[in-house]
Amino acid sequence: MRNLIIALFATIALGSCGNGQKGDNKEAQANAEGGILGAGATFPYPLYSKMFDVYHNSFGTKVNYQSIGSGGGIKQLQEKTVDFGASDAPMNDEQMSKSPAAIVHIPICLGAVVITYNLPGITDAIKFSPDVVADIYLGKITKWNDKALIKLNPGVKLPDLAIAVMHRSDGSGTSYVFTDYLSKVSKEWNDKVGKKTSVDWPAGLGAKGNEGVTGMVKQTPGGIGYVELVFAIKNNLPVGQLQNKAGKYVPATLQSVTAAANVELPADMRVSITNTDAADGYPISSFTYVLVYADQSYGGRDEAKAKDLVKLINWMIHDGQQYTQPLNYAPLPTDVVKRAEDILKTVKFGEKQVAI
Amino acid sequence: MLYYILLRMMAAKSNFFNAEERTFRLSLSAIALILILILVGIFCTLLSASIPSIQASGWKFLFSSAWDPVTNDFGSLPFLVGTLLTSLLALLMVLPFSLAIGLFLGEYYTEGRVSQTFKSVIELLAGIPSVIYGFWGLFVLVPIIRSIETSVGVIPYGIGLFTASFVLAIMIMPYAVSITRQVITMVPRHLKEAAYSLGATRYEVIQKVVLPFSRSGIFAGILLALGRALGETMAVTMLIGNTHSIPHNIFAPANTMPSVIANEFTEAVGTIYTSALIEMALLLFIVTAIVNFIGRQIIKQFAYDDK
Numbered sequence: 001m002r003n004l005i006i007a008l009f010a011t012i013a014l015g016s017c018g019n020g021q022k023g024d025n026k027e028a029q030a031n032a033e034g035g036i037l038g039a040g041a042t043f044p045y046p047l048y049s050k051m052f053d054v055y056h057n058s059f060g061t062k063v064n065y066q067s068i069g070s071g072g073g074i075k076q077l078q079e080k081t082v083d084f085g086a087s088d089a090p091m092n093d094e095q096m097s098k099s100p101a102a103i104v105h106i107p108i109c110l111g112a113v114v115i116t117y118n119l120p121g122i123t124d125a126i127k128f129s130p131d132v133v134a135d136i137y138l139g140k141i142t143k144w145n146d147k148a149l150i151k152l153n154p155g156v157k158l159p160d161l162a163i164a165v166m167h168r169s170d171g172s173g174t175s176y177v178f179t180d181y182l183s184k185v186s187k188e189w190n191d192k193v194g195k196k197t198s199v200d201w202p203a204g205l206g207a208k209g210n211e212g213v214t215g216m217v218k219q220t221p222g223g224i225g226y227v228e229l230v231f232a233i234k235n236n237l238p239v240g241q242l243q244n245k246a247g248k249y250v251p252a253t254l255q256s257v258t259a260a261a262n263v264e265l266p267a268d269m270r271v272s273i274t275n276t277d278a279a280d281g282y283p284i285s286s287f288t289y290v291l292v293y294a295d296q297s298y299g300g301r302d303e304a305k306a307k308d309l310v311k312l313i314n315w316m317i318h319d320g321q322q323y324t325q326p327l328n329y330a331p332l333p334t335d336v337v338k339r340a341e342d343i344l345k346t347v348k349f350g351e352k353q354v355a356i
Numbered sequence: 357m358l359y360y361i362l363l364r365m366m367a368a369k370s371n372f373f374n375a376e377e378r379t380f381r382l383s384l385s386a387i388a389l390i391l392i393l394i395l396v397g398i399f400c401t402l403l404s405a406s407i408p409s410i411q412a413s414g415w416k417f418l419f420s421s422a423w424d425p426v427t428n429d430f431g432s433l434p435f436l437v438g439t440l441l442t443s444l445l446a447l448l449m450v451l452p453f454s455l456a457i458g459l460f461l462g463e464y465y466t467e468g469r470v471s472q473t474f475k476s477v478i479e480l481l482a483g484i485p486s487v488i489y490g491f492w493g494l495f496v497l498v499p500i501i502r503s504i505e506t507s508v509g510v511i512p513y514g515i516g517l518f519t520a521s522f523v524l525a526i527m528i529m530p531y532a533v534s535i536t537r538q539v540i541t542m543v544p545r546h547l548k549e550a551a552y553s554l555g556a557t558r559y560e561v562i563q564k565v566v567l568p569f570s571r572s573g574i575f576a577g578i579l580l581a582l583g584r585a586l587g588e589t590m591a592v593t594m595l596i597g598n599t600h601s602i603p604h605n606i607f608a609p610a611n612t613m614p615s616v617i618a619n620e621f622t623e624a625v626g627t628i629y630t631s632a633l634i635e636m637a638l639l640l641f642i643v644t645a646i647v648n649f650i651g652r653q654i655i656k657q658f659a660y661d662d663k
Contacts, residue, residue: 171622172623
């Protein structure tokens with residue numbers, strides 16, 4: 001009996017010892033190999049997976065990316081547990097002031113949010129105007145054969161079906177971009193609801209993830225929801241045509257999303273390009289960013305590590321762009337690439353600029 | 357200090373002066389104490405992390421229906437109502453089944469192949485992961501509920517309070533059934549035989565002897581099932597519709613406390629938002645504790661006094 005108890009305690013003690021050792025080894029190994037650690041947005045995860053895989057095969061540097069969400073990415077960067085963070089929404093002023101040091105935003109690619117719907121028997125693309133979308137999500141337009149929708153779609157036989165509104169139940173960059181757009185096009189939305197990764201939706205049901213919204217809309221007759229463009233393309237979802245600021249009905253394609261960035265952009269690239277002024281731009285587009293510290297000489301990092309990081313990001317905005325379109329992400333327009341380069345040049349190690 | 361507490365606890369028992377006995381008792385008591393420490397530790401962590409939200413909202417948190425991350429106005433009432441409603445509805449749905457299956461396996465088919473098959477099936481049901489139930493609900497149950505809703509005249513969402521409660525009922529059934537079955541087999545034979553000898557039919561024996569005797573045990577099984585239902589996250593979050601409002605009819609979408617925590621915690625930015633979610637977890641912890649306490653009191657009331 002006594003021997004059994006001694007054996008039990010010994011096993012527990014040894015077990016906990018072993019785990020501690022393993023953890024230290026992994027970190028040491030990653031540092032030794034020059035591996036880069038990143039975390040953040042789930043939206044660009046497929047693209048980053050591909051990019052980092054190609055980068056590893058070409059240059060030998062291993063990049064480990066955890067898609068824990070934009071909020072998580074920012075938090076981990078602020079706590080200096082990762083080398084870079086990734087976020088769909090740029091950090092707001094409160095987050096910037098809470099960070100221990102200055103953080104720069106480097107845009108990598110563009111994404112878009114599209115309206116998908118389920119109208120049994122109707123094959124034409126439904127046209128939406130910004131006001132109509134806002135009113136649907138505010139719960140003011142409740143049926144598909146509402147006057148406003150009939151006016152926008154004269155030839156279509158809209159059924160007398162209730163609109164089943166779907167939104168995201170989990171906090172997400174997609175929700176941020178969509179609510180950001182609605183805040184710009186509808187004063188009532190801006191006052192009543194606002195924009196954030198998770199808001200107090202006035203109407204509709206929540207589903208988890210892009211997949212959840214897609215699934216719910218596909219299965220509910222009369223359903224309407226917002227999903228990332230990548231999803232809509234991959235799953236062949238019917239996509240609504242949205243009227244942009246210039247009044248044109250721009251189809252949601254990779255070209256129109258890239259065109260949305262052809263506007264006046266601030267130097268630090270912390271900008272929202274929804275409801276874009278660009279005449280050919282799709283109205284609900286957004287950048288997705290990689291976040292790094294402006295001064296890389298923190299926490300005992302050496303210059304080699306900073307160089308690896310800057311080299312990686314530089315590759316992502318130049319050669320890495322060729323992987324965006326096959327995966328249905330919109331590439332950066334050329335002048336945005338130039339802006340991104342300029343920002344990358346401001347990343348320093350102590351006093352010196354990090355040479356690429 | 358701890359050593360002396362344990363020593364005093366054990367001094368009251370016999371066999372204290374036997375060294376082997378003492379070591380054994382000491383290690384058992386130490387391990388049991390660790391369990392209590394873990395529980396207290398969880399409670400303290402939840403409490404300390406929800407202080408920002410408690411300071412911001414105060415008692416309003418318990419009664420407010422708002423949930424606005426933009427203006428940091430949070431209230432837990434819809435989630436509290438959702439959790440209690442889904443669990444109680446699931447319990448109502450499971451009660452007749454657990455009684456029926458418990459009697460079937462405890463009274464009629466106590467041994468043999470039928471009994472073994474049923475027992476294996478029920479244990480298998482208990483082992484299916486929560487996410488699988490969620491998927492099954494989404495792909496099989498939701499279209500059925502949707503057709504029911506169209507015939508009733510409500511918006512055919514398919515997901516909502518009823519769907520979530522139904523799947524929850526299936527998930528908690530094994531727990532209620534297995535305890536009910538065990539308790540029913542434990543009814544003393546002399547009581548049943550006395551009833552039979554007085555001319556009672558089988559149904560009357562069940563109604564007047566077996567069920568009253570096992571009342572408290574059946575209730576304990578129900579309580580265990582309720583405890584599982586209160587904390588169930590994945591299946592519920594896929595099927596409940598995630599709307600921050602109190603449901604106004606049985607087919608309406610709602611939300612529960614574990615569901616909202618699971619959905620929003622990873623992306624929650626801002627101290628008050630995160631703290632409000634942790635306060636919600638604390639509230640769930642307290643609600644579960646209260647339900648368990650009330651349940652145990654009721655079990656004590658119901659316990660069949662043999663003397």
